[in-house]
Amino acid sequence: MSVIEEVNKLKKDLLVITGDIMTGAVNDFWKRWMPTTKRDYLAMVIDVLSNLKDSNKMVALGNHDQWDGVETEQRLVSELEKIGFFVLRNSSMPISRGKESIYIAGTDDIWFTYDFTKAMHEVPNNAFKILLSHSPDVTTDINKDMKIDLTLCGHTHGGQVNIPYLSHHFLPINNPSKYLAGLIKEPYGYTYVNRGIGTLVFPFRFRAPPEITYFRLN
Numbered sequence: 001m002s003v004i005e006e007v008n009k010l011k012k013d014l015l016v017i018t019g020d021i022m023t024g025a026v027n028d029f030w031k032r033w034m035p036t037t038k039r040d041y042l043a044m045v046i047d048v049l050s051n052l053k054d055s056n057k058m059v060a061l062g063n064h065d066q067w068d069g070v071e072t073e074q075r076l077v078s079e080l081e082k083i084g085f086f087v088l089r090n091s092s093m094p095i096s097r098g099k100e101s102i103y104i105a106g107t108d109d110i111w112f113t114y115d116f117t118k119a120m121h122e123v124p125n126n127a128f129k130i131l132l133s134h135s136p137d138v139t140t141d142i143n144k145d146m147k148i149d150l151t152l153c154g155h156t157h158g159g160q161v162n163i164p165y166l167s168h169h170f171l172p173i174n175n176p177s178k179y180l181a182g183l184i185k186e187p188y189g190y191t192y193v194n195r196g197i198g199t200l201v202f203p204f205r206f207r208a209p210p211e212i213t214y215f216r217l218n
């Protein structure tokens with residue numbers, strides 16, 4: 001809950017989550033390592049997120065959110081919507097203040113029902129654009145003519161156990177040395193890869209602390 005309290009303290013116009021809200025049951029390899037329980041983790045995480053005070057809340061799904069199948073995925077989306085999140089599923093929406101608007105687009109996870117073209121379809125080319133996509137692999141679909149100003153990703157945990165020259169070999173992304181974590185200057189804008197706040201399988205991190213990221217756009 002301290003994460004929620006920290007986020008609630010921040011003065012902000014928009015709150016976004018770039019996926020992996022829950023941990024999917026994943027595959028048989030990981031099931032051997034993960035504690036199994038009958039607790040309803042989806043309900044627990046929704047209960048925690050319901051304490052966020054912000055009015056503008058948007059989310060894109062991650063691989064774990066889609067890994068347990070369509071039924072769980074739909075339940076997660078439905079519960080997120082009930083507590084005030086806009087779930088951007090290969091879609092976009094503008095945020096307006098006075099006469100000015102920026103566009104937020106979001107994709108589903110790149111291992112599942114990802115559709116980058118559909119996500120960007122209704123975004124005007126000359127608009128200021130923020131793209132939410134769980135995996136940094138989305139950057140392979142972006143060219144400089146699209147002028148996507150800020151692409152927000154997660155997925156990597158910053159390596160979680162970040163051993164120099166070693167950990168990035170195990171990251172499930174195309175270009176781990178570039179997209180391990182942090183801000184990356186692109187020919188068309190910036191990408192930011194957030195280390196997230198959770199862990200996968202083992203409940204510890206090394207040289208990859210959890211983070212809440214605060215952006216001020218000028």
Ligand SMILES: [Fe+2]
Pocket residue numbers: 020062063064134154155156
């Ligand atoms: Fe992920």
